[in-house]
Amino acid sequence: MTDPAVTAGHSAGLVLVAAGLTKSYQQTRVLDAVDLEVPPGTFLVLLGPSGSGKTTLLRCIAGTERLSSGTLHIAGREVAGPRTHVPPERRHLSMVFQDYALWPHLTAAENVAFALRRLPLRGAERRARSLQMLERVGISQMADQYPGRLSGGQQQRVALARALVAESPLLLCDEPLSNLDAHLREQLRVEIATLTRDSGATVVYITHDQQEAFALADQLAVIDRGRILQIGPPEQVYRLPANPFVAQFTGLAGALEAQVVAASGPGRARVRIGGAELEATAIGELQPGEVAQVLLRADALSLGQGGNRALSGVVRDSSFRSGLYDHVVDLAQGSRLTGVRSNARAVRGANVAVLIDPVGCLAFPGSKGLESFHPVRPEAGGLPAGGVDQPSDGAGLLGAPA
Ligand code: ADP
Ligand code: MG
Numbered sequence: 001m002t003d004p005a006v007t008a009g010h011s012a013g014l015v016l017v018a019a020g021l022t023k024s025y026q027q028t029r030v031l032d033a034v035d036l037e038v039p040p041g042t043f044l045v046l047l048g049p050s051g052s053g054k055t056t057l058l059r060c061i062a063g064t065e066r067l068s069s070g071t072l073h074i075a076g077r078e079v080a081g082p083r084t085h086v087p088p089e090r091r092h093l094s095m096v097f098q099d100y101a102l103w104p105h106l107t108a109a110e111n112v113a114f115a116l117r118r119l120p121l122r123g124a125e126r127r128a129r130s131l132q133m134l135e136r137v138g139i140s141q142m143a144d145q146y147p148g149r150l151s152g153g154q155q156q157r158v159a160l161a162r163a164l165v166a167e168s169p170l171l172l173c174d175e176p177l178s179n180l181d182a183h184l185r186e187q188l189r190v191e192i193a194t195l196t197r198d199s200g201a202t203v204v205y206i207t208h209d210q211q212e213a214f215a216l217a218d219q220l221a222v223i224d225r226g227r228i229l230q231i232g233p234p235e236q237v238y239r240l241p242a243n244p245f246v247a248q249f250t251g252l253a254g255a256l257e258a259q260v261v262a263a264s265g266p267g268r269a270r271v272r273i274g275g276a277e278l279e280a281t282a283i284g285e286l287q288p289g290e291v292a293q294v295l296l297r298a299d300a301l302s303l304g305q306g307g308n309r310a311l312s313g314v315v316r317d318s319s320f321r322s323g324l325y326d327h328v329v330d331l332a333q334g335s336r337l338t339g340v341r342s343n344a345r346a347v348r349g350a351n352v353a354v355l356i357d358p359v360g361c362l363a364f365p366g367s368k369g370l371e372s373f374h375p376v377r378p379e380a381g382g383l384p385a386g387g388v389d390q391p392s393d394g395a396g397l398l399g400a401p402a
Contacts, residue, residue, distance in 0.1 A: 013076075015040050015170055015202040016061065020070035023056055023226075030056045032226040033070070038170075038202060038219075043193070046206045047213040047249065048223035054206040057223070058172050061204065062095060063088035075169045094163035096176040100155040102147040108134060108158045109143040115166040133161040136195065153184040160192065164199060171196065173205040177212060189215060210250050214238070222246045240283060244293060244364055253298035254337035257367050260286045271363055274333045276311050278356055280363035292363040298339035300360025303327065303352050310353035313337070315346045329354055 016038040023031040030053045038044050048054050059065040061072065063079065063086060072080040074093070079086040094115065102111045112130035121129070134140045137157040139150075147155055156176060163171055176192070177185040193216055196203050207213050213220055214234045221231040222245075230242040241247035258271035258278075269282035271292055278294075286292055306312060313331040320326075327340040329352060337354060346352050 013040070014038060014073070015042075015075055016204065017073040018061070018070065019072075021057070021060060021067055021072060022069045023053075023060055023065060024068045030226050031060065034226070034228055036221070036228070036231075038204065040202050041200050043196060043203045043205065043216055043218045044221065045213045045217035045219070046204065046221045046223050046228075047210055048206075048208065049249065050208055052223045053226040054208075054223060055174055056226075058095075058174050058204065058206055061170075062093055062172055063091050092166075092168050092170075094166055094168045094171045096156070096159050096163045096171070096173045098175045098178050100147070100152070100159045100179075102155055102158055102162075104147050107144050107146055108139065108150065108154075108161075111147070111158055112162045112165050115162045119166075129165060130161070133165040134158070136164075137161045137191065153180055153188060156180065156188060157191075160188075160195070164195060164201065167199070167201075169202060171201050171203045173203060175207050176205075178207070178209070185212075192216065214250075222249060224249070238297075239359065240281070241295075241362065242283075244295060247295045247362055247364075251297065252295050253301055253339045254296045254331075254335055256294045256296070256331070256333075256335050258292045258294045258363065260288050260290050260292050260363070262288050268358065269363055273311060274331075276308055278309065278311075278361060279358040280361040281358055282363050284365045286363060286365055290365065291367045292365060293367050295362045295364065296337065296356065297360030297362070298341070300357040301337060301340045302355050302357075303340060303342040303344075303346055304355040306353040310355050311337075312351065312353050315348055315350045315352055317348060318345050320345075327352070 014037050016036060018034050018036040021031055021034040022029065034057060046054050046057065056065060060067055060080065066085055067080050071078060074091055078084050079091050103114065106114065109127060109130045112133055113126045116126045116129060131140060131143055134143050137160050139154050139157045142150060142154055147158070150158065177188055180188060189212060205216060217234045219231060220234040220237045222229045222237065224245055230237055230246050237246065238250055241250060256273050258273045261270040261272050261277060263282065263286065264270045264279060267282055269280050269286045271278055271280050271294060273294065280294060304310060311331050313329040315327050316330050317328040318325050324341050324343055325345045327342065327346055329337045329340050331337065340354055
């Protein structure tokens with residue numbers, strides 16, 4: 001599909017280029033024509049539900065899986081294609097996995113030094129560099145311990161040191177934080193961000209956790225069923241999700257069916273919901289009189305005074321979170337909103353008005369999938385209700401594009 005000459009020329013200066021990357025197991029297509037271009041120093045996060053093909057994509061890049069079709073260039077060199085398959089050890093990549101994958105019979109320092117085995121270094125120099133890297137990840141005092149004596153967080157720091165010490169052109173991370181508890185996860189996430197940026201590393205990082213994805217990404221790609229649905233800076237993916245699935249998977253507080261009243265400017269529309277008329281961000285073609293699906297970001301919602309620009313409802317629950325109050329509000333027309341923030345607590349059963357900022361009020365044409373909507377709290381780790389690490393069969397998610 002892609003002219004090899006064009007691809008080769010085009011890949012100059014890019015650390016990673018995937019073109020039409022497809023992977024099938026028997027009859028099942030797990031990756032479907034994935035295109036990626038990663039410039040040097042970029043932290044690319046691939047965000048998708050469990051089973052969407054993230055690990056398979058990483059394994060294709062690493063070379064532990066062969067492509068079914070398409071091409072892959074790393075640092076300008078074709079490493080996989082119709083007639084090429086460079087083995088993993090000759091791709092000069094570093095990887096960090098979910099399960100740490102340290103050698104149990106080597107100490108922390110020896111595990112890190114292992115990554116330097118192909119460099120022409122003397123033993124003392126290898127050890128010095130390893131200790132320096134362990135220092136940078138904050139566990140130099142554990143240098144001579146075996147992995148069995150280290151906690152999960154410490155083991156992952158060793159794995160990170162091992163991945164960074166070799167200064168390879170590309171660092172691949174497969175959900176490296178998902179086995180750690182919340183406090184450690186946050187801490188190590190910050191360190192991954194700062195260490196990789198300090199070193200100028202190019203990173204492809206996969207996760208199913210949207211909070212982690214937004215916190216780390218320079219570029220964010222949302223993947224579902226082996227396809228990249230959208231790729232761009234995290235702000236763009238958040239503010240202008242390409243379709244309802246992307247919006248859902250990046251955090252929603254509610255979904256409503258609306259009627260389009262009129263276009264009200266570039267990328268804007270007025271929509272009617274019950275007796276209220278709201279200003280919305282229009283994504284796609286919205287025709288007056290037609291049905292629209294309105295998806296709401298939690299940070300667009302606040303409690304306020306009534307009027308025809310607000311939605312009225314009844315408070316079902318309230319909770320104290322991060323210094324403010326989060327409310328669950330059942331709207332008059334039957335939908336539920338979660339995470340409606342306010343600096344005062346509204347009591348259960350109170351009649352309230354919910355004000356909606358047009359920026360986080362996303363209107364898509366049609367109404368597909370609305371009935372199966374589950375709210376997702378952006379602060380809560382970003383998974384559909386009941387869907388922690390569930391297979392991506394689309395159940396319970398808003399209609400993905402055909
Ligand atoms: P993720 O990392 O996003 O959770 P994976 O890449 O592990 O997803 O898996 C994507 C899909 O490919 C899943 O449906 C999985 O069952 C399937 N799959 C992965 N590896 C194999 C394999 N070796 N043989 C057959 N199917 C596989
Ligand atoms: Mg995986």
